[in-house]
Amino acid sequence: MSTPVLQVEGLRFAWPGSREDCLDIAAFTVAAGDTVFVHGPSGCGKSSLLALAAGVLLPQHGRVLLAGRDWQGLGRAARDRWRVDHVGIVFQQFNLLPYLSVLDNVLLPCRFSKQRQRAAAQQGGSARAQAGHWLAAMGLDEALWSRQPGQLSVGQQQRVAAARALVGMPALVIADEPTSALDEDRRDAFVDLLLAACAGAGSALLFVSHDRRLAPRFGRQVALPELNRAAAGRAVA
Numbered sequence: 415m416s417t418p419v420l421q422v423e424g425l426r427f428a429w430p431g432s433r434e435d436c437l438d439i440a441a442f443t444v445a446a447g448d449t450v451f452v453h454g455p456s457g458c459g460k461s462s463l464l465a466l467a468a469g470v471l472l473p474q475h476g477r478v479l480l481a482g483r484d485w486q487g488l489g490r491a492a493r494d495r496w497r498v499d500h501v502g503i504v505f506q507q508f509n510l511l512p513y514l515s516v517l518d519n520v521l522l523p524c525r526f527s528k529q530r531q532r533a534a535a536q537q538g539g540s541a542r543a544q545a546g547h548w549l550a551a552m553g554l555d556e557a558l559w560s561r562q563p564g565q566l567s568v569g570q571q572q573r574v575a576a577a578r579a580l581v582g583m584p585a586l587v588i589a590d591e592p593t594s595a596l597d598e599d600r601r602d603a604f605v606d607l608l609l610a611a612c613a614g615a616g617s618a619l620l621f622v623s624h625d626r627r628l629a630p631r632f633g634r635q636v637a638l639p640e641l642n643r644a645a646a647g648r649a650v651a
């Protein structure tokens with residue numbers, strides 16, 4: 415069996431200054447190619463879980479392994495490298511760099527990661543060609559690629575952010591409420607494009623949203639309050 419992309423074991427995490435655990439998760443695994451929809455009410459810890467998965471936060475107890483490496487065993491710089499090598503992130507607010515072209519925004523992970531650069535070049539002939547491939551796969555016409563992100567619609571910017579997450583075929587794509595700025599039709603279309611693109615890239619997808627209507631499109635659904643024993647503790651308190 416291949417190494418799971420994400421393994422969470424005996425995790426307990428409390429925000430600094432808080433006496434209560436935010437997350438207490440016995441086990442949670444994302445296998446290669448899985449598509450997982452994580453939902454739960456506001457404040458239940460969805461973004462915290464993603465930050466732990468991406469090694470942006472470290473738990474006080476337990477282990478979080480990404481592509482077989484425990485984040486805890488890596489220093490800050492090594493965590494940054496491991497993250498850009500193995501994780502593509504679609505942020506709610508896109509986080510596109512306004513002074514770079516659309517194409518150069520998509521190429522950013524390849525600038526920071528030799529592994530992503532190599533994978534993109536292997537797949538597409540060159541990293542640039544591969545970036546173009548993902549932009550086209552996300553339905554963005556070549557005429558838009560030289561524009562700056564501010565000259566694109568919100569929906570188009572969201573798709574640029576998805577293309578950037580996918581370039582260089584990271585093991586895991588993380589998306590935190592990536593559809594909240596889109597209307598209903600564009601939300602469905604975006605999720606379908608993202609799922610198809612992750613399948614094409616061989617990337618697992620960990621997708622967080624309030625919007626339960628999107629859930630059936632995913633291979634697996636996780637209600638975080640059911641997974642999180644800290645939430646159960648709060649409910650009976």
Ligand SMILES: Nc1ncnc2c1ncn2[C@@H]1O[C@H](COP(=O)(O)OP(=O)(O)OP(=O)(O)O)[C@@H](O)[C@H]1O
Nearest residue numbers: 429430436454455456457458459460461462463624
């Ligand atoms: N930087 C922080 N410092 C301290 N506590 C925080 C911080 N960020 C989040 N929290 C707390 O951790 C808990 C979980 O927050 P989190 O953002 O993970 O929830 P969420 O499920 O993603 O919420 P939403 O759906 O509203 O984005 C909340 O009680 C929140 O107040």
